[in-house]
Amino acid sequence: xxxxxxxxxxxxxxxxxxxxxxxxxxxxxxxxxxxxxxxxxxxxxxxxxxxxxxxxxxxxxxxxxxxxxxxxxxxxxxxxxxxxxxxxxxxxxxxxxxxxxxxxxxxxxxxxxxxxxxxxxxxxxxxxxxxxxxxxxxxxxxxxxxxxxxxxxxxxxxxxxxxxxxxxxxxxxxxxxxxxxxxxxxxxxxxxxxxxxxxxxxxxxxxxxxxxxxxxxxxxxxxxxxxxxxxxxxxxxxxxxxxxxxxxxxxxxxxxxxxxxxxxxxxxxxxxxxxxxxxxxxxxxxxxxxxxxxxxxxx
Numbered sequence: 625x626x627x628x629x630x631x632x633x634x635x636x637x638x639x640x641x642x643x644x645x646x647x648x649x650x651x652x653x654x655x656x657x658x659x660x661x662x663x664x665x666x667x668x669x670x671x672x673x674x675x676x677x678x679x680x681x682x683x684x685x686x687x688x689x690x691x692x693x694x695x696x697x698x699x700x701x702x703x704x705x706x707x708x709x710x711x712x713x714x715x716x717x718x719x720x721x722x723x724x725x726x727x728x729x730x731x732x733x734x735x736x737x738x739x740x741x742x743x744x745x746x747x748x749x750x751x752x753x754x755x756x757x758x759x760x761x762x763x764x765x766x767x768x769x770x771x772x773x774x775x776x777x778x779x780x781x782x783x784x785x786x787x788x789x790x791x792x793x794x795x796x797x798x799x800x801x802x803x804x805x806x807x808x809x810x811x812x813x814x815x816x817x818x819x820x821x822x823x824x825x826x827x828x829x830x831x832x833x834x835x836x837x838x839x840x841x842x843x844x845x846x847x848x849x850x851x852x853x854x855x856x857x858x859x860x861x862x863x864x865x866x867x868x869x870x871x872x873x874x875x876x877x878x879x880x881x882x883x884x885x886x887x888x889x890x891x892x893x894x895x896x897x898x899x900x901x902x903x904x905x906x907x908x909x910x911x912x913x914x915x916x917x918x919x920x921x922x923x
Contacts, residue, residue: 651720652719653719654726655717656731657715657716657920657922657923658713658920659713660712661710661712661890662710662711662916663710663915664708665708665709665710665739665914666707675745675780677748679744680780680782682906683859684821685904686857687823687855689778689824689825689855690823692825694748696752697750698750700747708739709741710738710739710914711737712735712737712738712790713735715733716920717732718732730793730795730808731795732791732792733792733793733810734789734791735789736787737788737789739786739787740785741784743784744780744781744782745780745781747777747778747780748778749776749777751774751776752773752774753771754772755769755771756831758770759833766836768836768841769834770832770833771832772829773832774827774829775829775830776827778823779823779825780821780824781823782820782821782902783819784819786863787814787817788812788813789814790810791810792808793809793810794806794807794870795808803873803874803875805872805874806873806874807870807871807872808869809868810868810869811866811868812865812866813864813865813866814863815861815862816863820857821857823854824854825853826851827849828849829849829850830845831846832844861903862901863900864899866898868914869895870894874888874920886921886922886923887920890918890919890920891917892915892916893916894916895911895912896911897909897910897911
């Protein structure tokens with residue numbers, strides 16, 4: 625649904641090329657292409673989306689779960705790679721030159737970016753184990769331990785959907801070639817359309833049989849205890865901006881058919897520096913990279 629909203633917004637913003645003005649009988653800026661991309665954004669190059677307990681205390685100060693005793697819980701540092709979904713619609717424009725007409729370089733791109741995914745998350749777990757019985761095999765002489773095990777975990781996530789205005793300047797190699805490279809610089813700015821913090825606690829009890837070497841032989845959840853708690857809070861007025869360097873390759877699909885000559889497959893990577901402002905939390909600065917595949921149509 626959000627992708628269709630983006631398309632409608634882009635159509636509303638750029639329905640008329642005449643709004644860009646005239647220069648010696650020509651429009652000084654002309655729309656010459658439209659591009660649709662989808663992919664993901666990873667924030668793992670710097671802090672990533674690793675969240676600390678103190679971060680979530682700011683985002684959800686009235687949480688009852690966060691008042692729990694965290695003694696003995698281990699923070700899982702391998703839990704955090706969770707890229708954000710990216711979808712964007714971009715219009716490419718060429719500038720008019722009085723001497724050469726419309727120039728191929730540089731190209732101005734303007735459009736909208738949609739992001740969805742986690743910007744902070746954290747996971748803590750603990751296991752309490754107590755031997756309640758020992759079994760001895762009369763045939764093999766081996767011993768086995770019967771343990772009462774309690775496994776507990778906290779899971780915390782801050783999730784956002786946001787829309788950004790995207791403006792960039794692109795320089796391309798010879799556009800007559802079937803394969804072209806492009807690079808440039810760009811900025812985005814926008815705000816969230818949905819932002820939520822979720823915190824959960826889960827505890828399970830079970831009986832486990834293991835060898836003296838530690839090999840787990842059997843788990844029995846029958847009659848075991850189970851506890852689950854969940855909290856959610858919706859935030860508003862989150863906003864952010866970013867600066868990036870677009871780098872990519874463009875492949876023209878058609879070689880002989882006229883209609884296919886105007887269609888291009890594109891791969892783009894954007895090393896990005898992102899700034900987020902979360903009310904009640906403060907600011908979050910991350911570096912990362914966007915990876916997108918898309919279709920560009922020019923005329």
